[in-house]
Amino acid sequence: MSVLPINLSPHLESNLLLERLEQLGKLPADTDPGPLLELAHHPNPKVRTAAAKNLAKLENPTLLSFLVECALKENNTLARREFVAAIGRLRHPEAIPHLIAFSQDIDPKVVLQAIRGLLCFRQKAEVQDCLQQLRDHPNELIQKAVRAELDKKVGNVKQQQAVKTAAKxxxxxxxxxxxxxxxxxxxxxxxxxxxxxxxxxxxxxxxxxxxxxxxxxxxxxxxxxxxxxxxxxxxxxxxxxxxxxxxxxxxxxxxxxxxxxxxxxxxxxxxxxxxxxxxxxxxxxxxxxxxxxxxxxxxxxxxxYQHRKPLGYKANxxxxxxxxxxxxxxxxxxxxxxxxxxxxxxxxxxxxxxxxxxxxxxxxxxxxxxxxxxxxxxxxxxxxxxxxxxxxxxxxxxxxxxxxxxxxxxxxxxxxxxxxxxxxxxxxxxxxxxxxxxxxxxxxxxxxxxxxxxxxxxxxxx
Missing domain, CATH: 3.40.50.150 (Vaccinia Virus protein VP39)
Incomplete structure (x- = not known):
């Protein structure tokens, strides 16, 4: 199992931890997630967010339960978004019911990440049903994302014709x-x-x-x-x-x-x-x-300028x-x-x-x-x-x-x-x-x- 190249002790100052977490590039799939798992519970929400981003790079399906637990308990909106994004990046069928559940979340950022993860399984009936239910979601960004995906079906019918006329x-x-x-x-x-x-x-x-x-x-x-x-x-x-x-x-x-x-x-x-x-x-x-x-x-x-009385001010x-x-x-x-x-x-x-x-x-x-x-x-x-x-x-x-x-x-x-x-x-x-x-x-x-x-x-x- 590969070891992270830098010290990520949770006892380090938060800014230093953030700096080191941002420096981590692509991580091997067999990287030991231990230090990142510990930072996923750090008191600083920015550190938790950065830890979630790096856990997502591992795409390790054995982390599914841990990521779901973190997403459910997380009260910071940005960190919660990243934990749901990490679940989606697993691209594992067992993540589908969890992503469908998060697609009903009150936070649009979380819903969008759940949709992003579900699109890997767009051909499955339960995913299509979920997307159809979200088509008229009250949030305009969710509407746009879902309708664009559903409308691709119509576009795919004309795909062969589009390829022929691409140069034109x-x-x-x-x-x-x-x-x-x-x-x-x-x-x-x-x-x-x-x-x-x-x-x-x-x-x-x-x-x-x-x-x-x-x-x-x-x-x-x-x-x-x-x-x-x-x-x-x-x-x-x-x-x-x-x-x-x-x-x-x-x-x-x-x-x-x-x-x-x-x-x-x-x-x-x-x-x-x-x-x-x-x-x-x-x-x-x-x-x-x-x-x-x-x-x-x-x-x-x-x-x-003459009287200087409040309420009478008008900006040039x-x-x-x-x-x-x-x-x-x-x-x-x-x-x-x-x-x-x-x-x-x-x-x-x-x-x-x-x-x-x-x-x-x-x-x-x-x-x-x-x-x-x-x-x-x-x-x-x-x-x-x-x-x-x-x-x-x-x-x-x-x-x-x-x-x-x-x-x-x-x-x-x-x-x-x-x-x-x-x-x-x-x-x-x-x-x-x-x-x-x-x-x-x-x-x-x-x-x-x-x-x-x-x-x-x-x-x-x-």
């Missing part, structure tokens, strides 16, 4: 309709999106119009405004390729008060739209905070939210990356230094024509981090075309829509000035022209 699917994922490349449509976004094919864009980055804060965005109610965004983002979901990203830049908006006898109203747009976006079928990935220099903020605490807002979503899929990010050839992956790598936190300090941009633009640097960062060279980037509220400029600079193509003819004309001028990006820098179209281009392209492909 791979190439389709990296490609986009050429007739949409570097196209700017001056029309209502919802009218345009009706004519855009499914899964045709790789990335959407946009900043939607503020609610009733500008002359060009007037809605009868806040709910009407949110419903409009939902309709647009539902179409964005449809035209986004599997597992690709939708990045949304928003911030709270202040609607002026009716008079000095009334209070003003602030709407927390990013928080109100978020659950609706999740319901559409996007998964939340990251929250990035865009921080602007303090002098750029509108002064809201002038009065408080110097941040906006950049929320990153991914179109829901059962596939991991690695699948998306592997769709590209080595040359494209190498050419798209981030060469320079990059921001390692979710706090991005970027100065805002002022414009003489458009009253609300995000800086080119922000668009450049997003496109560089969430797309590959040659990808098609979409902005449904294009304004002066900043996303298009960034896409061209990074050797991507863009597809933009903007309803306002003044902003569209201004964007065309900015995208074409100096012809920096070649003769195909911008193809400005009306809705009718866009529909005709699509029809002609479809006819050529027949």
């Amino acid at each position: 699917t791979k190439s389709d994922h990296t490609r986009s309709p050429e007739w949409m490349h570097n196209v700017f449509v001056n029309a209502d976004v919802l009218e345009v999106l009706r004519h855009v094919p499914d899964e045709s864009v790789h990335l959407t980055f946009t900043s939607p119009p503020y609610y009733n804060a500008r002359d060009y965005t007037i809605y009868r109610s806040y709910e009407e405004y949110l419903q409009f965004l939902v309709r647009v983002f539902t179409e964005v979901h449809r035209i986004t390729k599997e597992g690709r990203f939708f990045v949304l830049n928003t911030s709270p908006v202040l609607v002026p008060r009716m008079s000095r006898q009334h209070s003003s109203t602030r709407y927390l747009i990013p928080f109100d739209i978020h659950p609706r976006i999740m319901q559409i079928g996007f998964d939340f990935i990251d929250d990035i905070i865009w921080v602007k220099p303090e002098p750029s903020a509108k002064n809201r605490n002038g009065g408080f 807002s110097i941040v906006e939210y950049v929320i990153v979503y991914r179109k829901h899929t059962s596939k991991l990010i690695d699948w998306n990356i592997h769709q590209y050839d080595e040359e494209t992956v190498a050419a798209s790598k981030i060469r320079e230094d990059y921001e390692k936190t979710n706090l991005w300090r970027i100065a805002p941009t002022a414009d003489p024509i458009h009253p609300a633009v995000f800086p080119l640097e922000l668009a450049t960062r997003i496109i560089e981090l969430y797309s590959y060279r040659g990808d098609l980037v979409f902005d449904p509220f294009a304004g002066r075309g900043t996303v298009g400029m960034a896409a061209l600079q990074l050797q991507r193509t863009y597809f933009l829509t903007e309803k306002d003819p003044q902003y569209a004309a201004y964007a065309k001028e900015l995208l074409s000035t100096g012809n920096l990006f070649g003769g195909n820098a911008v193809r400005m179209m009306t809705l009718e022209e866009f529909v005709n281009v699509k029809r002609e392209s479809m006819e050529k492909e027949r």
Whole structure:
């Protein structure tokens, strides 16, 4: 029997024990579990958790009863999770009834580990019955995991066909309709999106119009405004390729008060739209905070600065939210990356230094024509981090075309829509000035022209 390479006496200080437990790599199957068994009862829950992780590496079926006992007695949620995970890693049929019992646990983390262990025996009738009972579990993560597994049955029926078309699917994922490349449509976004094919864009980055804060965005109610965004983002979901990203830049908006006898109203747009976006079928990935220099903020605490009375404080807002979503899929990010050839992956790598936190300090941009633009640097960062060279980037509220400029600079193509003819004309001028990006820098179209281009392209492909 192999002996552990380091001293794991329970009398050692907890931090030292944790350090040593984390240093243990792969352990031989015949490793003496004695020291780890003793640490599974250590008073420090972090040590118990680390001991359970290492016991799992042994995959020793003789430990089943011990692991079940520890899981039942454990009152720390993370340690209990690891003991159940260790039971699953035994991959032993005798563990099935115990895993089924733990699948009824109140702690979702424990249930997920029980499910993970049961999937090794997915063909057994009792396991299928257990999974069916969990299909409508109140926890959303459990629901997702179970339904993804059960839905594989449907997918397996089409597996042979999928294998035959795998090469085509791979190439389709990296490609986009050429007739949409570097196209700017001056029309209502919802009218345009009706004519855009499914899964045709790789990335959407946009900043939607503020609610009733500008002359060009007037809605009868806040709910009407949110419903409009939902309709647009539902179409964005449809035209986004599997597992690709939708990045949304928003911030709270202040609607002026009716008079000095009334209070003003602030709407927390990013928080109100978020659950609706999740319901559409996007998964939340990251929250990035865009921080602007303090002098750029509108002064809201002038009065408080004078009187300093509690309750009267109002903070100057110097941040906006950049929320990153991914179109829901059962596939991991690695699948998306592997769709590209080595040359494209190498050419798209981030060469320079990059921001390692979710706090991005970027100065805002002022414009003489458009009253609300995000800086080119922000668009450049997003496109560089969430797309590959040659990808098609979409902005449904294009304004002066900043996303298009960034896409061209990074050797991507863009597809933009903007309803306002003044902003569209201004964007065309900015995208074409100096012809920096070649003769195909911008193809400005009306809705009718866009529909005709699509029809002609479809006819050529027949």
